[in-house]
Amino acid sequence: MKAATIKLFLVHGSPNGLRTAELSNWSGKAIAAPRTEVSELLKREELTSPGFYLLTGVDPESGDRTIYIGEAENVANRLKGHAAKDFWNAVTVFVSKDENMTKAHIRYLEGILIENANNNGNSIVMNSASSGARLPESDAAEMDVFLEKCLQLLPVLGISDFNKKVDQASESKDLLYCKIKGLIASGKRTANGFVVFAGSQAVIDHRPSAKRMKAKREQLIEKGMLKENGDHLVFTKDIEFGSPSTAGSVIRGGATNGLTAWKSSSGKQLKEIEENET
Known part of the structure; x- marks a missing residue:
């Protein structure tokens, strides 16, 4: 990945609390919060837009990390439906600041992330299946660039489930x-x-x-x-x-x-x- 400048804003001053993250010259934005601050997260205007989100936590039986990857045209409404699920303790949302993200775009991103998480094996993927979506070639290329930026931000926000593993040959x-x-x-x-x-x-x-x-x-x-x-x-x-x-x-x-x-x-x-x- 290329060098990048990250703008991290701690909404309430806490490094583990509600926070936003952006990269220079990027149309996307990440908003993350622990479960204890979801009510504050849901009040944010960005969450009324289309986007994808990641619910992360720990499996009580195995102690392994868990992750659920979802998408919605109105992220706030969708997140309210996850209140009854007890496996997660934090949420990270990605939206586009230029409002050009469509339902097909976020389904495409969701599908790739679910596939990557399953292949990586770093955590238990709570999704039952990957939806995904087909996009025109130009749109797919644009979303691949968007996703690359998201993956660059995720470790900064405490999510390492998509990190590339060590290359055995080179090491x-x-x-x-x-x-x-x-x-x-x-x-x-x-x-x-x-x-x-x-x-x-x-x-x-x-x-x-x-x-x-x-x-x-x-x-x-x-x-x-x-x-x-x-x-x-x-x-x-x-x-x-x-x-x-x-x-x-x-x-x-x-x-x-x-x-x-x-x-x-x-x-x-x-x-x-x-x-x-x-």
Whole structure:
């Protein structure tokens, strides 16, 4: 992405409260708020326009991040319908300041975001299906540029679900490995936790005590991110976890200290590596 100047306005002075975000020379605008300030958010004139929104939170059972992506011609009215859902604790809305966004445009953006979130696997996507929309070639190109700007702003607003994962090939010198029962997995620290690379192996059986991790692994199997391969499981794609310990626990089928389980090719533990860097 290109360098950009971001204008962040804290409406009530709180960095986690109601806030707006804009990029220089961009027609879009983001408005974000915690659930506790949604009533204030709904009063804003921008939310009567067409736009798309993201509801983010944490799954109470797995502890994983959750996200719901929606669109509406009147965002404020649509958000009122989500009041009964308890999985989310924050909302981020994107609208266009030049009022040229149509229903087809926001459905197109919604469809791409849902697909990206599902493919990335960084969080549980609460949408049952992706609607999407077909656009004329010129409109699609324009919306792709708009979306690029949105993705540039999202991490600043605390949403990392669409961040690109580490490239395994280009970062091979920093790879870490987790081994158990002749199986091996490779991964790397990231800004948001720890990514396990496709092709990594994991034990097929859960430990009897690993109830929470069992649910997490079964969820990944159901999504096709982990597949059985003889007497073990294989990661079918890169998956980013919240910590090295969560990544190691999925691989080993139970509670794991990721700081000692993940090691460099020379056998140095992640804990040692990070201690030497500080």
